[in-house]
Amino acid sequence: MPIFTLNSTVTRVPAMLTLAAALLLGACGSAPPARMEPSAWPGTPSLSDEQAHDIAIHALGLVGTPYRYGGNTPDTGFDCSGLIGYVYRQRVGTPPPRTVAQLNQWGQPIDANELRTGDLVVFGRGRSPSHAGIYVGEGRFVHAPSSGGTVRLDHLQSRHWSNQNPAFRRP
Structure with missing residues (x-):
């Protein structure tokens, strides 16, 4: 021994x-592997419809919270992945990966026509995604957009976001 x-x-x-x-x-x-199988991320929850709805409602309740790079609480502010992490920890108890690149591998990829509340919206051209939010229904998502801004509700079909190569994930 x-x-x-x-x-x-x-x-x-x-x-x-x-x-x-x-x-x-x-x-x-x-560090986690650069590319994991979609369902292989440790701790990937299988969300019920009720949990997915709760995630969307909680995210909507955070609209107006200040943006802060690296922020992950309402008191300190949020960046995009910090917002997602906070909401999932509060509503499901499962912390998602911290970075947008890691979130882009979390759960299962889904088509836009399969979106439901609580799904992730990940944006970015090329190999490196750059932004993420939480889908809340009716073509809208909640996200922490940029320095100097606040958590807000935007539409996927807006001129800016529809050109950002959105991908969708279901944790």
Whole structure:
């Protein structure tokens, strides 16, 4: 059995526990793979219709919250992925990935005609998505758009957003 010193005391730890700890610590320090299978992201919830509705209502309630780069609470403000993370943690208890690129791999891809409340809208041209929001129904989504702005409700068919190469994900 391995021996570790903690606070000047010798502690014996079974080999399996040591292996488990090493695996967990290794996972914490590593970045997620660049490309994961859509359903393979750890902690991807399978949302009920009620949860999806609750997510949309909660997101709508945050409209007007200030934008803040890196922000992830109503008190400090939100960036786009911070808003999504906050809403999902509050309504489902499952934290989504933190970056837009990671959100673009979370859940399952869906077609625009399959959108329901609570789905993710991810924008960006080319390989790197640059922005994300939460679909709330009737062609609209809630998002934290930019520095100096506030969380707001926009339409997917607006001139700006329809040209941003939207993709849709169902967590």
